[in-house]
Each structure stands twice: as structure tokens, then as C-alpha cells.
Amino acid sequence: MKEDISIAKAIAIVLERNPHLRQEGIAHDVLQWYLCRMEGWFATDADAISLQCWDQEVLLPGGHGLMVRGYRPVINTLAKGLDIRLGHRVVEIVRHWNRVEVTVSNGKTFVADAAVITVPLGVLKSNTIKFEPRLPEWKEEAIRELSVGVENKIVLHFSEVFWPNVEFLGVVSSTTYGCSYFLNLHKATGHAVLVYMPAGRLACDIEKMSDEAAAQFAFSQLKKILPNAAEPLNYLVSHWG
Structure with a gap:
């Protein structure tokens, strides 16, 4: 088997050999957001995701489901x-x-x-x-x-819904570390709840914060999307690191 490299290194090699494929401005930031979503899927950074093995997972047929009452x-x-x-x-x-x-x-x-x-x-x-x-x-x-990834959830509960009726809300940035996304639980549960889902190094860094500081950080990311967002009523922070 040939020596493996990471997804991040593979992308760097491709862009070095094909400079015309480099993205700039919002296109570059959106690409980083898609990489951020990949990092969330694998719960680690792109420089730790195997190029050889990243797509070997067998996905079950059918759509996604949400256990609205938990497991x-x-x-x-x-x-x-x-x-x-x-x-x-x-x-x-x-x-x-x-x-x-x-x-x-x-x-x-x-x-x-x-x-x-x-x-x-x-x-x-x-x-x-x-x-x-x-x-x-x-x-x-x-x-x-084998490695163990880290993806945490910061649940923000609001008094009312002030965001669009979409599955995800995303923050784009020039780096995957600066990107983030929120899962809209109101769409499935009817409750005014958003879940911030950091992964990889970002998740590990957030775990060093207090729960209050982590919730405030998540809220600051939300305000990048919705500047007039109302303060959450309460929050819940997971710790998987």
C-alpha cells in the first residue's frame, strides 16, 4: 500500500500543481466551510483525515432521522x-x-x-x-x-425562533478553524433550539473554557450570521475530549 497522506496535504498538492484551481474571496471561504463540514463528519481536522480511507464508509440507505425524545x-x-x-x-x-x-x-x-x-x-x-x-x-x-475524534455540541435554547427555517446555519471563514455551523432543532422538534457543533482542534480548545464561556463563544458565532440574535435563555455543553 502506498504511503498515505492527509486530505489537507492532498488539497495543498493539487493547488500547488494547478494554481488556476485556487479560490479567492467568498469562493475560498465557502470551500473552507465544506472542509469544516467534513471535519465535523470525522470529528477531526483535515490534516488528520486519511486520503486513502476517508470515503470507505458504507452509508445506509434512506434519509436522516432525529430521535426527538433522545435514545x-x-x-x-x-x-x-x-x-x-x-x-x-x-x-x-x-x-x-x-x-x-x-x-x-x-x-x-x-x-x-x-x-x-x-x-x-x-x-x-x-x-x-x-x-x-x-x-x-x-x-x-x-x-x-486508531484515533478518537472530538466533536462537541453546545445547545442554545431561545425564547423564540428568529432564524430561517433551514436545516443548518453556517459561518464561513478563510480557515476551517474559523468556520462553524449550527443544527436547527426547531425544524424537527418545534423548540427554539440551535446546536453549535465544533470539531477537531476547535472543539478541544473550547473544552478548555467554562461552560458559560463556551456558550458565549457559540453565541458570538451565531451573531456573525444573525447580528440581532436574542440572548439564549439557557444552554447545555457536552465534553467529549
């Missing part, structure tokens, strides 16, 4: 009749030829015929779960090499 109804339905133990942090998984032993942080051990491990990649990368015997080398290498 709790789905979880509650799937959980019926199951013995679910919350607050049990797994620290060790031991495989024997005829059983699996799962030990949690309070020292209790659960024994089963088999275990399905579905913890997030970030948990595997943190090595907080000890596997005995160790995972195969190829699997440990995959865990090391």
Missing part, C-alpha cells in the same frame, strides 16, 4: 428483562478455555461462558482494562494507531 426510549425497550449493573467499572477480563471472568473496581468478579466487549475505543486506548491473556498484537496495534 432513552430505545434503551429502555432493549433493557427490558435484562440484568444491567450500572456503576460497575470493569478493570480486568480473564479468559479461560471454558469461561470468562470479569472483575470490576469494587473487587467483585462475574463469571460467564463468554463476554462481548463493546467499550469505546478511548477506554481501550487508556489501558484501564487489563486483558488476560493479552489481546493479539494486531489488535493492540489497531487500538494504538
Whole structure:
């Protein structure tokens, strides 16, 4: 396999070899916004997105859907009749030829015929779960090499709707870092809510702020689109970094 490069580097090479393709002014800014949307899709910056693999995802047919009541109804339905133990942090998984032993942080051990491990990649990368015997080398290498992206959501709730009835509102800029976009939840839920969705380095930088400062930053981005935007009534900030 040929050496991989990032999407950002590939674009730079193309523009260097074909100067006539360079965009200026608003056309350049719009291109940055589309790259910003790609960064949001992969939850990382364009200089970390693989040129070889970026389009290998298989998309399911059909349109997009929004869980207007959240995923709790789905979880509650799937959980019926199951013995679910919350607050049990797994620290060790031991495989024997005829059983699996799962030990949690309070020292209790659960024994089963088999275990399905579905913890997030970030948990595997943190090595907080000890596997005995160790995972195969190829699997440990995959865990090391794969990255975990960051995309956060800053939910702004307003007293009334003052924005157009569109799915997204976008801020264009000369760099992807300066671009941003808002998801219009009013279109699907009827509530006066916009969700600011930063990704990559921008999301990591925003996580260094207090929730109040993060909400104010999101609102400042909104005012670039709608200068007369009303102050939000309240906000909610996620932290995935």
C-alpha cells in the first residue's frame, strides 16, 4: 500500500500543481466551510483525515432521522428483562478455555461462558482494562494507531425562533478553524433550539473554557450570521475530549 497522506496535504498538492484551481474571496471561504463540514463528519481536522480511507464508509440507505425524545426510549425497550449493573467499572477480563471472568473496581468478579466487549475505543486506548491473556498484537496495534475524534455540541435554547427555517446555519471563514455551523432543532422538534457543533482542534480548545464561556463563544458565532440574535435563555455543553 502506498504511503498515505492527509486530505489537507492532498488539497495543498493539487493547488500547488494547478494554481488556476485556487479560490479567492467568498469562493475560498465557502470551500473552507465544506472542509469544516467534513471535519465535523470525522470529528477531526483535515490534516488528520486519511486520503486513502476517508470515503470507505458504507452509508445506509434512506434519509436522516432525529430521535426527538433522545435514545432513552430505545434503551429502555432493549433493557427490558435484562440484568444491567450500572456503576460497575470493569478493570480486568480473564479468559479461560471454558469461561470468562470479569472483575470490576469494587473487587467483585462475574463469571460467564463468554463476554462481548463493546467499550469505546478511548477506554481501550487508556489501558484501564487489563486483558488476560493479552489481546493479539494486531489488535493492540489497531487500538494504538486508531484515533478518537472530538466533536462537541453546545445547545442554545431561545425564547423564540428568529432564524430561517433551514436545516443548518453556517459561518464561513478563510480557515476551517474559523468556520462553524449550527443544527436547527426547531425544524424537527418545534423548540427554539440551535446546536453549535465544533470539531477537531476547535472543539478541544473550547473544552478548555467554562461552560458559560463556551456558550458565549457559540453565541458570538451565531451573531456573525444573525447580528440581532436574542440572548439564549439557557444552554447545555457536552465534553467529549
